[in-house]
Amino acid sequence: MKRRAFLGYAIAGTATSLLPLTTTEAAVRQGGQRYLRPPGAHEEAEFLDHCIRCGLCGETCPNRAIKFFGMENGVASLDTPYITPREQACILCMKCGDICPTGAIPKITRTAEEVMAKVDMGQARVDETLCLSYQGKTCGVCYRACPLPDIALRVGMLEQPHVSEACVGCGLCERSCIQIPQAIRIIPHHR
Amino acid sequence: MTPVDSKPFFFWRHLNKLRWLSLSMVFFMLVLIPFLHLYQTYIAAHAYDLLYPSEKIIYDSMETLSAPFVNDPENDLDLLKGTTWSGRLFGLDLSDPLALAGQIAASGKLLWPFVLTALIPIGLTMIFGRFFCGWICPANFLYELNTTFGFWLRNIGIHTGQRRMSRKFKYLVLFVTLLLSPLLGSVAVAAIYSPAIVGREIYYAIALGGFGVGAVFFTGTLLFDLLVARRGFCRYLCPGGALYSLLGRFRLLRIQRVVEDCNDCAKCNAVCEFGLDPLRDGFGMECNNCTACMAVCPTDALVFKVTAKDQPDRGPGHLSRQYRRVHNKSFEDSPGIEGGT
Numbered sequence A: 001m002k003r004r005a006f007l008g009y010a011i012a013g014t015a016t017s018l019l020p021l022t023t024t025e026a027a028v029r030q031g032g033q034r035y036l037r038p039p040g041a042h043e044e045a046e047f048l049d050h051c052i053r054c055g056l057c058g059e060t061c062p063n064r065a066i067k068f069f070g071m072e073n074g075v076a077s078l079d080t081p082y083i084t085p086r087e088q089a090c091i092l093c094m095k096c097g098d099i100c101p102t103g104a105i106p107k108i109t110r111t112a113e114e115v116m117a118k119v120d121m122g123q124a125r126v127d128e129t130l131c132l133s134y135q136g137k138t139c140g141v142c143y144r145a146c147p148l149p150d151i152a153l154r155v156g157m158l159e160q161p162h163v164s165e166a167c168v169g170c171g172l173c174e175r176s177c178i179q180i181p182q183a184i185r186i187i188p189h190h191r
Numbered sequence B: 001m002t003p004v005d006s007k008p009f010f011f012w013r014h015l016n017k018l019r020w021l022s023l024s025m026v027f028f029m030l031v032l033i034p035f036l037h038l039y040q041t042y043i044a045a046h047a048y049d050l051l052y053p054s055e056k057i058i059y060d061s062m063e064t065l066s067a068p069f070v071n072d073p074e075n076d077l078d079l080l081k082g083t084t085w086s087g088r089l090f091g092l093d094l095s096d097p098l099a100l101a102g103q104i105a106a107s108g109k110l111l112w113p114f115v116l117t118a119l120i121p122i123g124l125t126m127i128f129g130r131f132f133c134g135w136i137c138p139a140n141f142l143y144e145l146n147t148t149f150g151f152w153l154r155n156i157g158i159h160t161g162q163r164r165m166s167r168k169f170k171y172l173v174l175f176v177t178l179l180l181s182p183l184l185g186s187v188a189v190a191a192i193y194s195p196a197i198v199g200r201e202i203y204y205a206i207a208l209g210g211f212g213v214g215a216v217f218f219t220g221t222l223l224f225d226l227l228v229a230r231r232g233f234c235r236y237l238c239p240g241g242a243l244y245s246l247l248g249r250f251r252l253l254r255i256q257r258v259v260e261d262c263n264d265c266a267k268c269n270a271v272c273e274f275g276l277d278p279l280r281d282g283f284g285m286e287c288n289n290c291t292a293c294m295a296v297c298p299t300d301a302l303v304f305k306v307t308a309k310d311q312p313d314r315g316p317g318h319l320s321r322q323y324r325r326v327h328n329k330s331f332e333d334s335p336g337i338e339g340g341t
Helices: A003-022 A024-029 A044-050 A056-060 A095-099 A112-118 A141-145 A172-176 B010-045 B053-066 B073-079 B097-107 B112-128 B131-135 B138-155 B169-184 B194-207 B213-227 B232-237 B239-247 B267-271 B292-296 B321-326 B328-333
Strands: A066-068 A081-083 A122-126 A153-155 A161-163 A184-188 B080-082 B086-089 B092-095 B253-257 B302-306
Touching (some): A044 B097, A056 A066, A056 B010, A056 B080, A056 B086, A056 B194, A122 A161, A141 A153, A141 A172, B010 B138, B010 B292, B112 B131, B112 B239, B131 B239, B138 B194, B138 B213, B169 B239, B292 B302
Antiparallel strands (some): A066 A081, A153 A161, B086 B092
């Protein structure tokens, strides 16, 4: 193949492969990875055009829950913060919103009311076929990990978890679940 | 006029050393802050005994470093966060003007708390011009070392790139990136702006266990500087440099050549990292007041002036051979010139 033709194909190929990644919709659609944005973050499109990729949220997170995307979630998401709750969940300390210079993560006071009203990272969902408590082996670890016990997460007689609408999606239940794979996981909202 | 009248303040020759001190301090801080963050997370975890030996070393050394300054390291160290792109310096939030420009371009909104953080840098840039590039930029620190490395390579006979391009190209880069931002729906400049990348990647490497995508881009610019054009990224491509040049167009502090003291040795042109032309009074809006030319000038013919305009080309320096041939007569009359050649 002629060099010029090869270069042409190479550029065209790269361009077409990058094309679907460049739109915000592609980023919102979220491909393979299930991730949460830091607590209180705006909905995805607004978050992406507010975030200046300074990394301050990650640098201030005392739980080291916030990590940063490479290219895996599209070019628009490059270097933006995310949380994988199974690896390290959010402890709702609200420090990231405090330091975020652009308000991509808004400032939220650390009170139960404020957090419940303004944080909506996702909602926990229980897989009853995996959950030990639903199999008659009382476990209740997720209930004990929940920062909003009896509000976001209630348990039945055998400690079977029931998630309510008040769940803010911090992921501490998913992080603490002793089953592999986890029987409770956060379904992200990305609002 | 005799050269003696316009001798500059002696310290100006040493400003370049001060600049290197400033650059290394900024770089040191960029390395230190992620370690301090790790230290804070270890404190927050209340589990010193469970740390790995390597983590204990970080904990102990950061405790030693910070103990004299803070009572409650877990919270007090929050006063020192971030990078040159956006950060908190002893409680003062500062952001890069380019971050503001990119963010406004992407979202079409002015977020006032964020605008306020960029005001001090913008003001300083309007007074001192593109000083960020020479005095603070962590990428500049590495690029200048890269230039030195290029000199070594040339000394042992390896060819390095010396191409010249149009310095206007970086303005095109700036405007195209800003125009693309709303289409991409993201602050696109953050991905191609070296100082933001360097700060971010140092943090990734220290706190998150490895370099990210930006490291590839930055390595590319280092190679570009080495193989294609000396300081090519800063001179021809950097969107930040373009924005600061525009902001500092009417800067008040300028380096000027004292034509009476100049001997046309052209060392200033050789040392200028931004490819400017101090020898012919060609500073323009892209001079970053880095003072490298002042430090190298053998006759102290470059001085700081408080003025909003460059002087026009004042011709050959009065200590040069060319000038002396033409004005030979006046030369013999004036005393104290013989040493100038």
